[in-house]
Amino acid sequence: MTTVPALSIRDLNVTFKTLLGQVQAVRGVSLDVAPGEVLGVVGESGSGKSVSFLAVMGLLPKSARITGSAVVAETELIGASNKTMRKARGAKIAMIFQDPLSALNPVQRVGHQIVEMIQAHQSVSKADAMSRAVELLDIVGIPQPKDRARQYAHEFSGGMRQRVMIAMAIANDPLMLIADEPTTALDVTVQAQILEVLERIRRDLGTAVVLITHDLGVVARIADRVQVMYAGRIVERSEVVALFEHPTHPYTQGLMQSLPGPTRERLHPIPGAPPNMLRPPSGCAFAARCPHSIPACSLEIPELRPIRGSESACIRAEELQEVLS
């Protein structure tokens, strides 16, 4: 990539102090998101996919210890002052969540909340900000945006609330939008609408999107590239078609094989459970559940390396090519 990435993360580590010890939630994550790109981030609960981006946004509790670097538009976000973070959040990088109701103010009209968001970063009059807010509600596909701007969050359905969140997130035209399971709480017919909105925003405004999800179908639908996370690390990163056609990591293959297909053929779960992140394994974290693991897998933590246009953190990726495709 010759262009400057919208977001650039280097060697991000997040640990949480708990009564039982240090939980190593994110262990050395590095990535670049190109302008206008949709990067899908896939992984199961506890894989560190949400925590990585909450760390970037400065939204983790104080018990979190964060090291590494995350740069958006030449601004370093890790360890940044509150003032810097306030300037960056919303204007350069914005985030939407699974549950829009808890993210909206219940006693303030929706339009007003968007106006506040605009005025926090731009010096415009209230009237101008309001007409911009109405315009934003229209962009995200809310009918009668003028009337809807005067309503409260409880008067909106789940899908409409998520649209409001997206309108707020894009209010200041950020380079980077982080969408953390934005459709998980929604019905499938509404999910399809929201994905359409995200696609349109990327296309029309050129906003880069990180889409965090556990749903491989959602990734297949809108991601350009996909990164698969397991036990706090990236185990594979590929262009979307390549990922589904020839995965380069046994965990990715395991995830896909556990999905039910159109036949009644028996399903193939991944045996075992993810490791305890208080004491992550010294080698590949997936080795204990991997059908292809050999003693060498447990010796040291495998790094992400290029293979056939993808990146894989499996030391046997080359020899397993046939088996994994």
Place this chain on the structure above:
Amino acid sequence: MTDPSNDPSRGPVLEVRDLVKNFTIKSSKGLRVVRRTVQAVSGVSLSIGTGETVGLVGESGSGKTTVGRCVLRLIEPTSGSVQFKGTELVGMPQRELRRLRSQMQIVFQDPYASLDPKMTVGAAIAEPLDIQKAPGNHHDRVVDLLELVGLAPDHAERFPHEFSGGQRQRVGIARALALNPALIVLDEPVSALDVSIQAGVVNLLEDLQDQLGLSYLFIAHDLSVVRHISDKVAVMYLGKLMEIGGADDLYTNAAHPYTQALLSAIPEPNPILERQRQRILLTGDVPSPIDPPSGCRFRTRCPIARDLCAEEEPELKDRGQGHPVACHFPGPLSVDQPTRLVDANDR
């Protein structure tokens, strides 16, 4: 596959006819309290044969969970009939019902909330045995049940917090199996689990059905899991059945516009197919069940709704599709059909 419900000597395990459940909600308008009725389930009929799985799908608010609870009389149906092995459950005195309940069990969605954190897993599984004063050694039965669901005998001494989500759901299943039920209502049993774990629980449910001849009412919103596990699938929308048919038939020859839209909304884990696919995008959200649309309840979001749909409610019957469908104009939608832009909130 032979349909066991056709076997006249046995008859269906469960027969639901015209099930209705209304909830009364109170809301205040100034000083006045207004009572309004929510029709959660409005006339649902379905039957489940021995060893059969019927999938019940629908979006939130469709009433699918309420159907499951009414079947077990965990909530009282407003009207209609629920027959279990030929015995009417609606109106049956509690004492008799309790005896029959041992043959009908339920597994809930959230394995974290459905187990008592202060009770060992062994005690949780033995609880139904104790309540029903089942004969035999309860401890031995618990050990057998743990093995049946793929857990170890020494797990009986542990507490729920020591288990993962998938293991807890296995405990929930073991508890449901304790009294040798004939029917299990599975209410979103795998929705809270990660995909790699979900597959193992689905396999377990299928194995148990083969070994024990169980009948399942499988309630879920994940249509791909439902297709995998079900013999028959019923699609609900706003308290009514829209379409019901054999799983493969329904997924390949869906005749109701709602079923087709639902199927076309599921993203497929195949980027090439997924991006070529023409989809039927519904506008708006599910309308409120307090004031459902007249005629066909789906008409406010339906791409092919006409005047008749608002005037007359379509009956659920076979209109030459090979399976019952509640639509005046059934058949495959063409994707370039002009979609009416109707928002549920404008109704």
